[in-house]
Every structure is written in structure tokens, then in C-alpha cells.
Amino acid sequence: MSEPILSTHALSGGYGDFQALFGVDMHIDPGEVIALIGANGAGKSTFLKSVFGMLPVAKQMVRFDGADVGGTPAHKMVRQGLAMVPEGRRLFAGMSVEDNMRVAIDNARLPEDQGQWTRDRLFDLFPILGEKRREMVENLSGGQQQMVAISRALLCQPRVLLCDEISLGLAPKVIREIYAVVPEISAAGTAIVLVEQDVSLAKSASNRLYCMLEGRITLSGASGEISRDEIATAYFGGSHAVA
């Protein structure tokens, strides 16, 4: 079997003296969609930040495209083909939709005309962004801002896309619109890590699922084969009834 595009090996880390992750092993193949679920504070965002070079980790703890890259700064990880839709979107305020996209294009792994993702393709995927391309991002709705954040990450032409709670705070209809693009992204060969609090959404959108509890992976397997009881136990620890 070929090597995963991204894997972590006994990944541990945190913030200064505070350890938030304890030996996390995870892997993802090209074009695969995995979901990472877990309660608030479980360590999901810390995991993404550690993989993306935003927190210090040892080199051999993160392997990407055949090389040990742990601790490589985020802007270099982007050039190598990793992109992130961060928690809270973090768009560049005071800039238009298209200018936010241009920043990504200027820092991407490949030029726009050589990559899978162009502004035109993203405007096809999210037509409202085409209509609002000259609008300042702060004037957009939450869902539209999330579409800009996803577009900006895709314009980096990533081989793996890390998404941190892209459904948070959005209406169900908007969440469906946003999740509808996940299959299209993976069909383009881009692997996706979906950090998601909504367990049903996480299961239905992914091939495989990992559950994290207090900085450790407590469950992993094919999303279609994991039961709600197994998830509840892994999510809360011990045994809990599921509603």
C-alpha cells in the first residue's frame, strides 16, 4: 500500500507547560475525507494547529507527502500543499472577497492557472461569492464568510485541507450548502480533515472518523460502521446513554 499523504506519529504537544495532546496517531490517504470529533476542549483545534506548524512539535511527529515536517512553519506548509480553514474563519477584514482570495493565490503551492482551483471555479461552486466579489468581507453573512474562508484555502491548491468547525454557528440550510462541496473537493484529489462537533454531520460527510477525548484518540474506524453507542463512549468516556 502507498504511504498516506498525511500522518501523525505519537503527536504530543500543547501550550508551554500545558500538554493538550498525548500521542495522537492519525493518517489520511489522498482524496480521503476524515472527521475528527470530540467535545469542547478535547484538543481538536490544537491537533490541527500542531499539524499545520502553528505550535511546536518534533519533526518526526508529522509526516506529509513522504517527509518528516513537524514544526515546519505554516506558511511553508502551505507551499508544500497543506491549507487550513481556521476556527472563526479569520478573514482579512477591510478587504474584498476577491482580495482575500488574491492573498491565497500569491502564497499558493501552484499558480492559479496550474492548479485545480481557480476563482471562476469557486464562483461556480459558491455563486453568491461571484456576485459579492467586490464586497468587503465584513459585510457578508456568516455562511458567506465561511465560503470565502474555504475558497481562500482551496486557492492555495492544497493536497490536504484542514477544516476547523466550518458548520459552527450557521443555519442548517447554509451548513448543507457548505458541506455539499466536500465531495467535489475530495473528487479533485484533495484529502480533507473535518473537525466537526455535529456527530451526524461528521459521520455522513466522511470515509473514516476519529474521536478525541482529553487529548487522546479514543475511537477510530469507518464512519459507516461505527455505532452511536461506540461514539458516545469515546466522546464522553465511560458509558453513557445516547439520546
Ligand SMILES: Nc1ncnc2c1ncn2[C@@H]1O[C@H](COP(=O)(O)OP(=O)(O)O)[C@@H](O)[C@H]1O
Ligand atoms: N492558546 C491556548 N493556551 C493555553 N491553552 C489552550 C489554548 N488553546 C486551547 N487550550 C487548551 O487546550 C485544550 C484543548 O483545546 P482545543 O484544542 O481548543 O479543543 P477543541 O478544539 O477540541 O475544543 C483545552 O484544555 C484548552 O483549554
Ligand SMILES: [Mg+2]
Ligand atoms: Mg476547537
